[in-house]
Amino acid sequence: MSEDQKQAFDFMGFRKLASAISIILLIASVALLGVRGLNFGMDFTGGTSVELEYAEAPELDDVRTTLTEAGYEQFVVQNFGADTIVLVRLAEAGNDQLAQEVTATLSEGGAELKLISSEFVGSQVGDELKEQSGLGLLLALAVVLIYVGMRFQFKFGIASVLPLAHDVIIVLGVFALFQWTFDLTVLAALLAVIGYSLNDTIVVADRIRENFRKMRVGNSWEIINESIHQTIARTINTSGTTLVVLLALYFLGGEAINNFALALIIGVVVGTYSSVYVSANLLMTMGVSREDLMLPAKEGAADAQEDEEPPEWLDRM
Secondary structure, X not given: OOHHHHOOOOHHHHHHHXXXXXXXXXXXXXXXXXXXXXXXXXXXXXXXXXXXXXXXXXXXHHHHHHHHHOOOOOEEXXXXXXXXXXXXXXXXXXXOOHHHHHHHHHHOOOOOEEEEEEEEEOHHHHHHHHXXXXXXXXXXXXXXXXXXXXXXXXXXXXXXHXXXXXXXXXXXXXXXXXXXXXXXXXXXXXXXXXHHXXXXXXXXXHHHHHHHHHOOOOOHHHHHHHHHHHHHHHHHXXXXXXXXXXXXXHHHOXXXXXXXXXXXXXXXXXXXXXXXXXXXXXXXXXXXXXXXXXXOHHHHXXXXXXXXXXXHHHHOO
């Protein structure tokens, strides 16, 4: 390897420390999920949905304040299709009077509004959503494993899927720790985290595979280190610009998408770490080598022909 390559930051030199951090975070997250559990939102637990139409667009914060002062505890307030239409979702069981009571409470301050509709969603539907969402996450991980295993090599498939599971479990652990509401928007954020982290991991994995075939000297440690060094600028730039957008969503997007933005912020940070340390670390642990990435004879011959220098007579044309 060149002198510059030898002086590059030794990412793999911290692989044992990274492994310890990941194991501690995973154990803590699983323990929190088992002890505290997730604070499921009304999408999963059921509740009453009340749709109201105002004569003039209200401030949603004022609506939330009014409901809180009236004694309502678990509720979500958001616009629904237009600025003058407000959807209030409450954790309370539906009854004939609840929608009327909410309408009367919000109109006490002089606001002109009318009740459009109200409906109750039972907990059985919420239980089905929990089951289906869990199966959806597992299916996404399984599809990724199959794709990466076929596209690269089975060791790369394992080293791509386990970091995704690592990222999802840690995000869930943070939500369990702070008891932030887990609803369908957060579930969508988890699926987005899987896609984002996978993309970052594939970039690193592809460079590792390429360098195993191109670099004539160096062991697995040096080749993986150099591959991370070549892609780290792209990883940091992508994560940084993504975080800027997510922070803007969190601070300016309103309460309805706060948890969605939080889940993505945590997922992007953890996913960036896992694409560098967890994925590459797993490849080192599984002992990936040049033999694992040898091309078939025909494909290797074709690549060799592409790498040949053009004949001198072609340069003179």
